[in-house]
Each structure stands twice: as C-alpha cells, then as structure tokens.
Amino acid sequence: MTDSIRIGCGAGFSSDRLGPAVDLAQRGALDYLVFECIGERTMAFGHRDRMLDPNRGYNPQLGARMRGVLAHCAANNTGIITNMGVANPRAAAELTIRIARELGLLGLKVACVEGDDVTDLIDGDTAFMDHPGAVKDVALRMVGANVYLGVDALLPALRAGADVVIAGRIADPALFLAPLVHRFGWALDDWPLLGRGTLAGHLMECGMQITGGYYADPGFKDVPRLADCGFPIAEVSPNGDFIVTKLDDTGGFVTPGTVKEQLLYEVHDPSSYLTPDVTADFRKVAIAQDAPDRVRVTGASGRARPDKLKVTVGFDGGYLGEGGVSYAGPNARARAELAADVVRQRLTRANGFGGDLRIDLVGLNALHATAETAYATSEDIRLRVAVRSTERDDVDFMLWEVESLLCCGPAGGGGYRGQVTPCVVTHSTLIDRDRVRPTYEIFVA
Amino acid sequence: MTQPRRIHDIAHARAGDKGNTSNVSVWVYDPKDYPLLKRQLTADRIKRSFPKLFTGAVTRYEMDDLHGLNFVMLDALEGGVNTSLNLDSHGKSFSYLILGLPIED
Numbered sequence: 386m387t388d389s390i391r392i393g394c395g396a397g398f399s400s401d402r403l404g405p406a407v408d409l410a411q412r413g414a415l416d417y418l419v420f421e422c423i424g425e426r427t428m429a430f431g432h433r434d435r436m437l438d439p440n441r442g443y444n445p446q447l448g449a450r451m452r453g454v455l456a457h458c459a460a461n462n463t464g465i466i467t468n469m470g471v472a473n474p475r476a477a478a479e480l481t482i483r484i485a486r487e488l489g490l491l492g493l494k495v496a497c498v499e500g501d502d503v504t505d506l507i508d509g510d511t512a513f514m515d516h517p518g519a520v521k522d523v524a525l526r527m528v529g530a531n532v533y534l535g536v537d538a539l540l541p542a543l544r545a546g547a548d549v550v551i552a553g554r555i556a557d558p559a560l561f562l563a564p565l566v567h568r569f570g571w572a573l574d575d576w577p578l579l580g581r582g583t584l585a586g587h588l589m590e591c592g593m594q595i596t597g598g599y600y601a602d603p604g605f606k607d608v609p610r611l612a613d614c615g616f617p618i619a620e621v622s623p624n625g626d627f628i629v630t631k632l633d634d635t636g637g638f639v640t641p642g643t644v645k646e647q648l649l650y651e652v653h654d655p656s657s658y659l660t661p662d663v664t665a666d667f668r669k670v671a672i673a674q675d676a677p678d679r680v681r682v683t684g685a686s687g688r689a690r691p692d693k694l695k696v697t698v699g700f701d702g703g704y705l706g707e708g709g710v711s712y713a714g715p716n717a718r719a720r721a722e723l724a725a726d727v728v729r730q731r732l733t734r735a736n737g738f739g740g741d742l743r744i745d746l747v748g749l750n751a752l753h754a755t756a757e758t759a760y761a762t763s764e765d766i767r768l769r770v771a772v773r774s775t776e777r778d779d780v781d782f783m784l785w786e787v788e789s790l791l792c793c794g795p796a797g798g799g800g801y802r803g804q805v806t807p808c809v810v811t812h813s814t815l816i817d818r819d820r821v822r823p824t825y826e827i828f829v830a
Numbered sequence: 831m832t833q834p835r836r837i838h839d840i841a842h843a844r845a846g847d848k849g850n851t852s853n854v855s856v857w858v859y860d861p862k863d864y865p866l867l868k869r870q871l872t873a874d875r876i877k878r879s880f881p882k883l884f885t886g887a888v889t890r891y892e893m894d895d896l897h898g899l900n901f902v903m904l905d906a907l908e909g910g911v912n913t914s915l916n917l918d919s920h921g922k923s924f925s926y927l928i929l930g931l932p933i934e935d
Contacts, residue, residue: 425849426912515849563921606842642842642857645896649855651846655891672896702912743915750914752923753883771915778923813849818850 387435389620389627390568392561392585393455396467397419397502397592397616399427401442402708403453405593405616407634408444410457412499417564418458420450420467421557421590428554429699431472432529443480443551444614451484456546465549466539466560472529477551478828485830493830496542497775498552500823504530505699513812514695523776525700525810527734530818531697535661537573538823539563546557547827554697558586560620561567561619570622579663580687584670587658588629588647588682592616595629595647597637612637626683628675639678648672661818693815702808703773705738706780708787709747711767721746721766722725727794728770731786738782741776768798773808778804836840836932838935841867841881843925852921856900864897870933876901879931 393415395406399422410418422444435442435664444450447469458465470477485493505532509521519573520527531554542550552560562582566569571578579732588595596617597608608614620625624634629639648667652658658665666686673681713723725744732738745751747767768790772783784803793799840863843856856871859865873890886905891902907921908914 394885425910429912448902515851561867566934602842605838639879642859645898646842646844646855648896649846649853649893649898649900650844651848652855652900653848653853653889653891655893668893669895705915741915745917747917752918753927759854769917771917773915780906808912810912 389622390416390565391618391620392417392564392589393618393733394418394419394421394592394616396422396450397590397594398424401566403446403449403594405604405614406450407457408635409616409618410461410463414826415463415584415618416568417466418454419560419589420465420469421638423468423471423554425697426809428531428697429527429811433701433809435472435526435806440476443471443477444469447477448480448484450478451481452693454486455481455490455665456487457492464543464564466564466591467550468484468552468554468555468560470497470551470824472553474551474553476679477794481549481551482828482830489776490799491547494547494827495549495551495830496688496825497540497586497826498546498550498823500538501531501534501554501822502529502573503532503696503821506530506816506820507814508697511698511814513814515813517601520698521814522699523810525702528699528701528809530608530696532694532821533661534821534823535559536563536566536692537766540567542827543567544823545827556662557590558660559585559662560663561586561589562662563817565621573662576663576687576689578625580665581685582621583658583660583665583687584625584667584685585619585621585661588644589617589619591647591650593637594650595643596631596639596699597643600643605641607636612636623794625685626681629680629682630678633678639671639680641674641680642671644680644682648741649825659691661690663690684777692818694818694821696814696816697811698814700810702810704780705806705808706772706778706783706803707765707769707782707806708803709766709769709801710787710790710798711765712798713765715764715795717764717766718746718749720797721768723795724790724798727790732783735782738779740779741785742783744769745771761805802810836930837870838926838929839933840851841929842902843929845925847907847911847923850905850907850910852924853900855900856928857896861865864914866933867899871897871899871901871928871931873901875931876903877926880927891892896924
C-alpha cells in the first residue's frame with residue numbers, strides 16, 4: 386500500500402488529550418494529522434469569547450496542541466488540518482505563526498480559511514429547520530451563525546502548499562476528505578469515491594471512539610490498557626478503501642466492534658449521511674479484521690451532494706446553575722425526597738423566580754429519570770437541583786436555597802457544592818450554497 | 831448456560847445526539863442472536879417503553895450485513911444539549927437505557 390495516504394486524528398473533540406496526538410506526530414509516519422475540535426456548543430462559545438476579546442474565539446487548547454506537534458510534523462513532512470479556528474481562524478493562524486517562529490520553524494506556511502461565518506446573512510425572518518419559528522421568535526441575543534463548509538473550502542489552501550490549514554466550521558468528515566481529494570485528485574462529483582472518503586473521515590473524527598475509547602464495559606467489552614489509549618490512523622487507498630489502525634505501543638484496540646459503534650455514531654438514516662460534499666451511503670459497508678488492530682473498511686457509496694448547506698445559529702442562553710447536597714445511610718431516599726420538596730416549594734413560591742427548574746436524585750434516578758426508570762434502593766443519594774435562566778439572579782437564588790438545606794433541611798445532609806456555567810442555545814437552518822464564499826489566506830513564519 | 835436476561839447480555843450499543851434528536855445503534859456480539867434482537871427491539875417497543883422520554887417518532891434502520899439496528903428518536907433530548915437540564919444533556923446514557931430492556935419471551 387505504498388500509494389496509500391496515512392491520516393491520523395489528533396483530537397476528536399475540543400478537550401481531547403494532547404499526549405496521544407504528540408505520539409502520532411512523532412511516530413505515526415503520517416501524511417496528515419487532523420484535529421477535529423468543534424461541536425454545536427463550542428462553536429457558540431467561540432463567538433462569545435470573541436465578543437469579549439477580538440483576539441480570542443479559537444480553541445483554548447490550540448497553543449498547547451501546536452507547541453506539542455508542530456516541530457514533529459514539520460520534521461516528518463506531516464500536514465496539519467484543523468477546525469481549531471472555531472470563531473476566529475485568523476487569530477488562530479496568527480498564534481500558530483508565533484509559535485512556529487518560537488520553535489524556529491521559519492518558512493512554515495499556515496493558512497486560515499474563512500467564510501463559514503454567515504452571521505450577516507441571517508436576519509429575523511430566517512426560519513429554523515429543526516425548531517418551529519424563526520430567529521426573531523427567539524428571545525435571546527444571537528451571538529453568531531456558521532455554515533458547515535466542505536472540502537471545496539480547504540482545497541485551495543492545500544493546493545497553495547499550506548503546511549497547516551486552520552478553519553472554523555467545516556463538516557467534520559471534510560477535514561479528512563480534503564487531503565484525500567487533494568492527493569488522489571478525486572473529482573468533486575465522483576459520489577461513490579467521496580462517499581468512501583467521507584466514511585473514513587466519519588470514522589476518524591471522534592478520535593479514540595474507534596480505538597477503544599468510549600467502548601469499554603468490563604466483563605462484556607474489555608479494552609486493553611484503556612488509560613494509555615492511542616488515537617487512530619486511517620490508511621486510505623486511491624480507490625477509497627481503507628484500514629483503521631493505531632500505533633502498536635499504545636493502549637486500546639481496533640476491532641470490528643469499535644468500528645461498528647462508530648459507524649452509526651450520530652448517524653440517522655444510514656443510506657443518507659448528509660455532508661456539504663456528498664450524500665454518503667453506509668448501508669453496504671463491510672468491516673473485516675485483517676490483523677490485530679487493523680480493520681479493513683470497504684463498500685461505502687454516495688449520491689449527489691445536497692443543494693443547501695446547514696447553518697448553526699448560536700444564541701446567548703444565559704446561565705445554568707447546579708447545586709447539590711448528599712444524603713446517605715438509613716432512609717436516605719426519603720430524606721433526599723423531602724429536601725427536593727422543600728427546594729421546590731420555596732423556589733416556586735418565591736417572588737419573581739423565572740428559571741426552568743429540575744431536581745434529580747443522583748444514585749436513584751438522575752440520568753434516566755425522565756424515562757421513568759428508577760433502579761436502586763441506594764442509601765447514598767445526591768440531591769441535584771438545576772436551573773437555567775437568562776437572569777443570573779435566578780441561578781444565584783437557587784444556589785442559596787440549596788445551600789440553606791445544610792441547616793434548614795432534612796437530617797444528615799452534607800457536601801453542598803454549587804456552580805454556575807454560561808450557556809448557549811443553538812438552532813439550525815439551511816442556506817443556498819451560492820451565497821457562501823469561502824476564502825483563504827496564507828501566513829509564513 | 832443461563833438464559834440471557836437483558837439486551838445487554840447479547841448486544842452492545844452507542845448513543846449519539848444531533849440537536850434534539852438522539853440515535854442509538856445496537857449491535858449483537860454473535861450474529862446468531864441478530865434475529866432475536868430484531869424481534870425484541872422494535873421501534874414500537876422503544877417508544878412504548880419510555881413514553882415520557884421519547885415523545886417524538888422512533889424510527890428503526892436495519893444493518894443486516896453487520897447485524898445491527900439503528901434507532902432514531904426525535905424530540906428525545908429535552909430540547910437538545912444546550913437547553914436540557916438533564917445531567918446527561920447529550921443523552922449519552924440512552925445506549926444503556928435500551929440495553930437494560932429485558933429479553934421478553
């Protein structure tokens with residue numbers, strides 16, 4: 386497979402680990418290292434960060450990641466492609482250039498890709514695709530809107546010889562498909578090929594979720610050395626077939642089971658996985674273990690790409706407050722339930738309290754409570770009170786009420802903690818492809 | 831050998847979220863259990879088992895070659911990861927909610 390391309394995944398989400406990415410940069414013999422770091426929430430948080438400081442809005446771990454891998458990638462002729470620009474790819478590229486100069490990597494070419502920020506194209510009448518109504522019906526401040534770009538946004542920067550390509554909202558699989566199209570010269574309307582390359586990207590985009598991370602279930606699915614799990618590598622052939630593997634000395638494993646769970650991760654209809662580049666079809670995918678930690682994936686296909694592109698519109702959602710107190714030992718459940726009743730009474734009686742309220746008994750029914758499943762006869766239960774509100778006062782008032790249980794609530798409560806988290810709300814809409822104009826600019830260290 | 835009691839004894843699963851839609855793919859360990867899985871886990875049973883949670887339509891997609899089923903639940907995430915007050919706002923644990931269903935005679 387000398388003519389195949391080796392692509393590693395150095396991050397599958399914004400807070401993913403650094404060490405396994407450095408391993409890949411150093412010893413992966415990679416052609417490309419891809420960092421996928423945006424979710425619906427992180428995109429909106431990027432906008433908030435940029436509003437507070439025009440030099441921010443990119444992934445907070447960008448600096449650490451670049452310091453960790455840049456010199457190895459330069460030495461090994463490994464290109465880097467990432468969406469770590471989030472809401473500010475230009476500032477991300479400038480930071481990367483500064484780091485490259487610090488490391489003595491003079492001449493390194495870093496591209497920023499822009500054009501995904503379509504905030505100016507969204508107005509009050511923009512209707513949602515996933516939610517009733519339009520932007521004007523949301524009683525929250527819009528922070529920004531981003532369109533999912535495809536490979537056509539990344540290819541010009543790759544063709545211009547960029548060593549590092551930093552973008553914002555790119556469809557996750559396109560980060561991996563772009564170097565395949567670039568190196569193999571795939572036509573942008575060869576739908577079956579683009580479908581296979583998109584499957585490679587889809588399987589890789591969540592990092593360790595295909596090498597044993599998020600898979601282990603002791604006694605049922607035992608994963609070797611989970612604490613030292615490695616990030617994945619795809620060896621992609623010019624015909625789009627590929628092998629998923631990892632570095633030999635890392636923990637975790639690659640098996641048909643890990644590949645299958647990832648195959649339909651966040652997929653709805655397996656015959657129609659929509660990206661800006663292709664409508665991929667995963668129905669006839671075949672998965673075979675060629676050797677330990679080497680799984681061959683074939684048989685994906687594709688049809689024409691969708692006419693319209695998906696846009697995520699982000700809004701400032703105010704605050705999420707979460708406070709808790711624990712009850713253990715005899716009759717813990719009844720005491721925790723009484724505490725919940727006290728909090729509910731006092732909050733709903735309070736003048737002007739306007740937040741959405743939820744109370745869980747952790748250890749009894751928290752995660753699956755709304756499914757009406759309660760399992761345990763646990764005697765170690767945590768009362769959890771959650772409030773979401775645009776008003777900070779609502780959240781602070783709830784936390785005060787929960788803390789007051791320490792002296793005013795049922796017997797034996799202890800371990801109060803409370804926290805406040807800023808929130809964003811996102812909705813989706815569609816936009817005509819021809820209204821979107823991706824651009825790029827190259828900076829040289 | 832004792833009879834398997836729950837779906838968890840014959841299959842593994844992973845949940846994903848997009849907006850207010852959840853999907854859970856369920857895969858048997860042994861292909862010979864796939865017909866049993868198909869009989870046990872119908873879209874209707876998923877909806878009936880958790881009516882307060884899965885308030886929207888439930889659709890089942892079949893991956894016969896790979897011995898897996900994919901369930902897509904609309905309006906299942908209390909508005910989605912950004913508005914839900916659930917500790918597990920992504921619905922990540924829905925995989926094990928479904929694996930916890932008993933195997934019925």
